[in-house]
Amino acid sequence: MRILTICLILTLSSAALFAQKSFEEGKHYEVVSDQKTATPTVTEFFSLYCGHCFQFEALVDTVKASLVKGAKFEKSHVNYMPRNNPEVQLGIVKAFIAMQDLGMQKELTAQFFAAIHMKGIQIDSVDDIKQIFLANDVSEEKFQKLFSDPNLIKRAIAMSTLWDEKKVTNVPTLVVNGMYKIDMGSVASLDELISLTNFLLKK
Helix, strand or coil: CCCCCHHHHHHCCCHHHHCCCCCCECCCEEECCCCCCCCCEEEEEECCCCHHHHHHHHHHHHHHHHCCCCCEEEEEECCCCCCCCHHHHHHHHHHHHHHHHHCCHHHHHHHHHHHHHHCCCCCCCHHHHHHHHHCCCCCHHHHHHHHCCHHHHHHHHHHHHHHHHCCCCCCCEEEECCCEEECHHHCCCHHHHHHHHHHHHCC
């Protein structure tokens, strides 16, 4: 199966099993840049529309807590979902950056995931996006101010191109140090994913 699912929580194996594992370029990871990030960084490319990303979200805190000391974990929202809806493709990226600017990334991410994947709510317009913010005590005035902010729009456009630069074709996908894209289908458990991620952080 290409992607880890929530059931991995029940099948974690000892990290020691992977301590001596040999990870190989072209099998477990791909080099997607010739330049590393200034600090050790793990970037999860994801989409709020992605069911696998929704499942993976339950594992994110475990991944973050297991990274080598000093490593940063961040998220980058892709813009190729929903298909054939350019306004919302950019809008959902703007929404994600707005969450960060509001200091509400964790709670609003959970609300979007729940709306889309548990309640079956269709998020097909900017107004649909806005309703999630309004339901979580963000005023319409604040939402409109954020969504029309030139700096936020600039950052959203930049984030919207990053997945393509890093050759991300499926989500969720982890990219380590801006240089190594993990083949998520090459690992069999969460512990193995963590071991591979830390291996690449140290390269």
